[in-house]
Amino acid sequence: MLIASLKPRTMGGTTNSGLLAYALERAGHRVALYDADESMQLWAWGRDVEGFPSPVTVAADVDFAEETYPGMDHDAINLVDVGHAENHADIVDSVLEVADLVIVTMSPTGTDYARLTRPERGTSLSKMIRRSAALRESGEPPTTVVLLNRCQAGAASPDKYRDKLRADGWTVLTSRIPRREAIASAVGFPCDKPERRLPFDALVTELDKAGYLK
Numbered sequence: 001m002l003i004a005s006l007k008p009r010t011m012g013g014t015t016n017s018g019l020l021a022y023a024l025e026r027a028g029h030r031v032a033l034y035d036a037d038e039s040m041q042l043w044a045w046g047r048d049v050e051g052f053p054s055p056v057t058v059a060a061d062v063d064f065a066e067e068t069y070p071g072m073d074h075d076a077i078n079l080v081d082v083g084h085a086e087n088h089a090d091i092v093d094s095v096l097e098v099a100d101l102v103i104v105t106m107s108p109t110g111t112d113y114a115r116l117t118r119p120e121r122g123t124s125l126s127k128m129i130r131r132s133a134a135l136r137e138s139g140e141p142p143t144t145v146v147l148l149n150r151c152q153a154g155a156a157s158p159d160k161y162r163d164k165l166r167a168d169g170w171t172v173l174t175s176r177i178p179r180r181e182a183i184a185s186a187v188g189f190p191c192d193k194p195e196r197r198l199p200f201d202a203l204v205t206e207l208d209k210a211g212y213l214k
């Protein structure tokens, strides 16, 4: 299967992609990683850290669906980290053509909510996902879930934005990634701290139980 890690702009996407890959591996899945962001941070993380869950293939390509997807090991969980949808709609469109599951990272703030649903300029990620149906074999948009991240313990904002997103029709995961220094500094380093593991183990359990992992 192919999981696409998407976000409208900088929201913690690469951090979540890498730590999710580690958690999938801990849960016994074979993982293959792709970096479809021109900033190549997931690729560099894989280069720099011994024992990263898989080598990372660079795939920041508007022909992702035609050039990269067919060569994947379709029995593994392929995970692609994608750059800003706002600036790289062409790459996002190509990934959406073939993704089985989209995980949208969003921080529970008004600006990030607006960037996802109704940006001041440009096409919203929500619209990109819906329009992808026209190019997909199924004729339906990919299954999409929102992962709230950088959630402050005890703050009202995660519930508030979960409710707003659900009212808009989004599926919002129960698992949340907390705001933590150990997670903030995760990119480029091993997954050696419990704070980098536990929320992502819970995420994998939820994805598995919901039947999203194939």
Ligand SMILES: Nc1ncnc2c1ncn2[C@@H]1O[C@H](COP(=O)(O)OP(=O)(O)OP(=O)(O)O)[C@@H](O)[C@H]1O
Pocket (backbone or CB within 6 Å): 007, 009, 010, 011, 012, 013, 014, 015, 016, 037, 039, 083, 084, 149, 150, 151, 177, 178, 179, 180, 181, 183, 184, 185, 186, 187
């Ligand atoms: N759970 C978290 N708690 C605190 N800070 C976080 C958390 N997750 C990510 N961050 C911080 O958010 C910032 C963005 O993270 P990251 O680089 O993963 O995002 P991105 O969406 O991949 O950005 P880019 O636009 O560069 O691709 C970083 O400064 C990172 O340290």
Ligand SMILES: [Mg+2]
Pocket (backbone or CB within 6 Å): 013, 014, 015, 037, 039, 041
């Ligand atoms: Mg990134």
